[in-house]
């Protein structure tokens with residue numbers, strides 16, 4: 001079965017166009033001002049509106065402990081499909097806000113908490129994202145524990161579980177074979193080494209798509 005692909009932290013129209021043309025499933029817009037991939041909601045709205053093909057991509061708003069009013073504005077101005085609250089704040093208020101706007105949300109699990117104690121919040125997320133526990137919350141290109149991730153996929157079924165953290169074109173196929181996630185979520189591994197401001201490498205995105213779609 002094909003594995004989904006989300007490319008996270010887009011900031012440029014050419015990268016959005018490449019994602020649409022290459023068949024990426026979802027894109028993340030980083031709304032946290034401290035991220036090097038931050039995009040002002042106003043600029044992101046212009047970017048999306050001016051990019052042919054961007055309509056077909058699932059739009060995920062990534063935030064870190066944003067206020068609910070900011071989040072509400074972002075949902076409306078960016079026509080978001082999913083919220084991805086990625087910080088330390090309790091997720092329930094964002095989940096309820098998403099439900100009120102009739103959109104979904106992504107539950108981020110950072111690191112390797114005890115699986116038997118994980119309780120999926122209500123309203124239920126569209127998917128669970130397993131990410132590395134890193135300073136700066138995410139986007140550091142650091143792997144999480146794939147053994148834990150494989151167990152989480154089983155334990156959380158039937159909720160889809162996506163894998164993030166240090167996925168690159170070189171390890172994506174191995175990550176899929178080992179963890180069997182519903183999707184991969186990639187920020188650093190879709191960028192040229194040393195790229196600033198979230199600029200993406202289109203060859204890397206094409207290679208990630210090949211890994212996600214498999215040999216068939």
Ligand SMILES: O=C(O)c1ccccc1NCC(=O)[C@H](O)[C@H](O)COP(=O)(O)O
Pocket residue numbers: 008009028030032035036037062063064086131136137138139140141142164165166167185186187188189
């Ligand atoms: O990407 C960021 O800069 C970021 C900052 C703060 C919170 C979340 C962030 N990214 C969220 C993502 O979904 C990334 O794709 C995920 O953390 C994996 O990143 P990477 O290891 O760089 O592929």
